[in-house]
Amino acid sequence: MSTVKQNFKIEIYRLFIQIFWDRLAVLPLGYTISFIFKYILKYKIKNLEEIRAEYKKLSNTADPILICPNHLTMIDSNIIIWALAPMLWYQFNFKKLSWNVPAVENFKNTLTRRFVTYLGKCIPVDRNGSKEHHDMVLQKTIYLMNKGEVFTYFPEGGRSRTARIDMENIRYGVGKLVAEIPKTRVICIYMRGEGQKTYTEIPQKGEKFTIKLKMIYPKTEYTGLRAHRDISTQIIQTLKNMEDDYFKEFPDVG
Numbered sequence: 001m002s003t004v005k006q007n008f009k010i011e012i013y014r015l016f017i018q019i020f021w022d023r024l025a026v027l028p029l030g031y032t033i034s035f036i037f038k039y040i041l042k043y044k045i046k047n048l049e050e051i052r053a054e055y056k057k058l059s060n061t062a063d064p065i066l067i068c069p070n071h072l073t074m075i076d077s078n079i080i081i082w083a084l085a086p087m088l089w090y091q092f093n094f095k096k097l098s099w100n101v102p103a104v105e106n107f108k109n110t111l112t113r114r115f116v117t118y119l120g121k122c123i124p125v126d127r128n129g130s131k132e133h134h135d136m137v138l139q140k141t142i143y144l145m146n147k148g149e150v151f152t153y154f155p156e157g158g159r160s161r162t163a164r165i166d167m168e169n170i171r172y173g174v175g176k177l178v179a180e181i182p183k184t185r186v187i188c189i190y191m192r193g194e195g196q197k198t199y200t201e202i203p204q205k206g207e208k209f210t211i212k213l214k215m216i217y218p219k220t221e222y223t224g225l226r227a228h229r230d231i232s233t234q235i236i237q238t239l240k241n242m243e244d245d246y247f248k249e250f251p252d253v254g
Helices: 003-040 048-058 076-084 087-092 111-119 131-146 173-180 224-249
Strands: 065-069 185-193 208-216
Touching: 003 076, 003 087, 003 111, 003 131, 048 076, 048 185, 048 208, 065 076, 065 173, 065 224, 076 185, 076 208, 131 173, 173 224, 185 224, 208 224
Parallel strands: 065 185
Antiparallel strands: 185 208
């Protein structure tokens, strides 16, 4: 057996161990985070029940699912998980609780962040890591998505420095992932708080969020890098259109 295959086998074994602990942590960790969001930070999601009903409907499929949101704060993925379904529902629909791929530099500095990240269905990525490291993250993602696990990838790569979808600096990671997994359904999510003027670490206390979902099925006639570019552009363009609709609906925000 080659070294690459042996390493992948070891990583999958580690994933199974992590999944075991993540399942046990859904309710205690999930309710703790929900309590902080709702009662300490006093966050509110507009039309929460409608959003949750829509996610249950969209995720009710055997096809692979990739969630692609816009990105303004360091805790966007946590807020989205909280918004899409109750923790008790996630307990019985564990695969619909999305995995995330956070940058190592955002959580490695404290033991608490590392602990929460491990129990929160995360596969860390080192942005400055080797090609082998990035390939391993991609292969683990593909493996889990083919097993029915949902993933969240931010197509912008990082938090938008303009506080708007940046069509000039598209990254092609999500396009490569979708191209590798046939029949992937992409749930584009546009989320913005009423007080979100620019990118921040966390939203301000008392923030009220508008969240919109749209399912797309990216297709391309290209192969290789051109396919990755084409699919990524389709996803980013969908988010840009959703953002334009948001500011038409709320012209005084932002």
